[in-house]
Amino acid sequence: MSVIDISLLEQIRSLLEKQEPPAALLELTGDLQPYDLSNLLTNLDTAEQFLLLTALPPERSAETLGHFEPVEQYRFLDHLEQGVTAAILNQMSSDTVVELFSALHPLQTEQLIALLHEPFRRQIRDQMSYPENSAGSLATVGYIAARRWWTADQTLAHLRKVGSTTEFYSYIYILDHLGELVGVLSLRQLILADPATRLEEIMLQKLITVPADLDQEQAAQMVAQYDLTALPVISREGKMVGVLTVDDIIDVIEEEATEDIHLLGGSEPVETPYFKTSLGTFFRKRIVWLLVLFVAEAFTGNILRHYEVLLTQVVALSFFIPLLVDTAGNAGTQTATLVIRAMSVGEIRGGDFLKVVWREMKVGLTLALPMAAVTFLRAMMLGSPTNLGLTVAATILVIIAVSSTLGAIMPIIGKRLGLDPAVFSSPLITTVADAVGLLIYFQFARLLMGL
């Protein structure tokens, strides 16, 4: 599937070495996709990388760099000749530049901003005023704007004039003299229209727009739900900021899913790709939660010491401790995971909370019954006395129902408190289920075993 092969790499290497005129290089790389060029660049050594980026037309180098992380983009841009850096930077898409600048030290950003031409520089400064990870900072400013009284033919002529430098092309946005969006037209509709038709006669006026300060996760859900290639982003003052395109949305959806998955697995989210993340970063992201969970879990020691007499009398009680606490943790984890994912993709909303808790309680109870029966059988198999078997089974019955319900309540309360529901990770739910499970266990032991 990949169009990169070793022979191509070798050909490019030898061209770069011999300092051949760029024409041969363009011929060789002209048909490659930017993503393939980025893979190729990765396989060259440092000197060759700079030669290639200098030899390619700036717009090609810009697209290629778009596939790298900000840190690497900066490494390239900082080492190229200033003229080349400026040419490439001015060809990069606005959302890529904003992401790069947000990741750099302010002094580095200032150096690079100085290389931008107006009005691109002003657009970038405007976009950087939106919070990171908002729709405004993700938007692409390179879209086609038109006026309502233009005819289809006039608009096509305008496209041919500005077209080669505009990045986003599937829709034409009709703005009034204040820069407010009044209509939208797809390129398809434009082509199908009679050449003399005015845009206002055919444009769509009921618009789906994204507020610029909306969080990227919710903006991504909007694009995904409407099945559109792009949505216009509008500032609080009603002005068109740019377009949120579907390729940016895909990255957001993957990032947000990764964030949820890491949190659910009990570590802080790691934002960089696996092999580009240092071991030190992994250590920091993991040790925090390990310690938090350790402190929470340490209370189980107090609970057990509190029941030391019971444990000394019936040492067999301890045989079931890992089984009980883990089964409770598993049931709680299942609920929390299902509920948290449904919240992330917008299937569960604010008003649904009571309904969700009630549903999960019912499912929890239904799961608890067969599990209690299995637990009783297991206790008998281990040769335990009947009252111990009943104690263990009764504990499973109650604790599965309780932890399933807790698995729904905890993320919901977390969301109300403004936390990411995904912090209610399986390790955290397991920890809570452990403490609750042990308390229930020893109460049943007292009750049913006469201790």
Place this chain on the structure above:
Amino acid sequence: MSVIDISLLEQIRSLLEKQEPPAALLELTGDLQPYDLSNLLTNLDTAEQFLLLTALPPERSAETLGHFEPVEQYRFLDHLEQGVTAAILNQMSSDTVVELFSALHPLQTEQLIALLHEPFRRQIRDQMSYPENSAGSLATVGYIAARRWWTADQTLAHLRKVGSTTEFYSYIYILDHLGELVGVLSLRQLILADPATRLEEIMLQKLITVPADLDQEQAAQMVAQYDLTALPVISREGKMVGVLTVDDIIDVIEEEATEDIHLLGGSEPVETPYFKTSLGTFFRKRIVWLLVLFVAEAFTGNILRHYEVLLTQVVALSFFIPLLVDTAGNAGTQTATLVIRAMSVGEIRGGDFLKVVWREMKVGLTLALPMAAVTFLRAMMLGSPTNLGLTVAATILVIIAVSSTLGAIMPIIGKRLGLDPAVFSSPLITTVADAVGLLIYFQFARLLMGL
């Protein structure tokens, strides 16, 4: 953000009730997006739903139904008049029809297939021959095909002729007489081109294509990596099957992330939205893994019974059991989650496995040291004798390193065995870590406490 309001709903209700001529209804709904229409439909009662779907132009009804699950699509199509059903069905996009038919009973599918016109019926049958969740079954067949010798002007004229019925429009695909893809051209390039240019002079010939039998997850990664709006799908015989569009890809990426998250949370993946899933389905998806984990976890009972004498001698040993096994489980879960997610998004590939295990072992060891120190302190705080404190700390040291390594090895071996790595859920890793942790604990107890 939503353009649906109660007054609109009431207006539509009263129009439907009075059986007004459809013109008024079209006027009222003309500007709505299909997604908004689908929300509106959900808020009507059954009789009104059928009236609205009948009154709307078939292509609007088809787009609206595209936002429903197959079960609901069938409920609508089965109850509408046959002529209306046929008209709507023939306007639905091919991937939606394929998904619907794959979800139905074969007899229901046959009834609906009979309503399709040729050549759509043949295309649908062709597409259904690809495995479910493959690129071929997801592809849209409604794309624009052209010939290499057509001029730009001719092609635009062709677009105007076929355009209104074609679904996908951003690229023009140039096929030879055997139906093999020889080039591609964006609509943008077509508009910018001189009217007399032949397509073969401007088309891109080095093509990124997706094999029709490729799994949807890998196909989605390709589209995401290349940042393209669509990729052509090619059959094993080299023929063009259709195009994989970015809106289908978004759904795939969300679905695959949901599947991973559910598995990682220790339940079978639930494919339907939360509130559209019956409690019975949740029960079935969850009970399987609860039982599997219960059986695996039950061995801890045997391990503990094996060390009954030790536990009777030093009942304080049992105080640390939940803390030890859970901390081990947490470390293992962290590693497994980070590794599994990196595998899912293609950051870790087949050849990287040894490198990954080695990295995770190093991180595990680094985490183990501070955690062991904290554990020793905790044991002292509980008033344990020093040798018990050392036993617990030594166990934490070894078990965090071991379970971190296991958290990397298990999903990797699973992948080699052809399993979804995400089945190595946090509950499963926790269970394995429990058994290993207890064995290490009692060995250290014997060694350090002279038991």
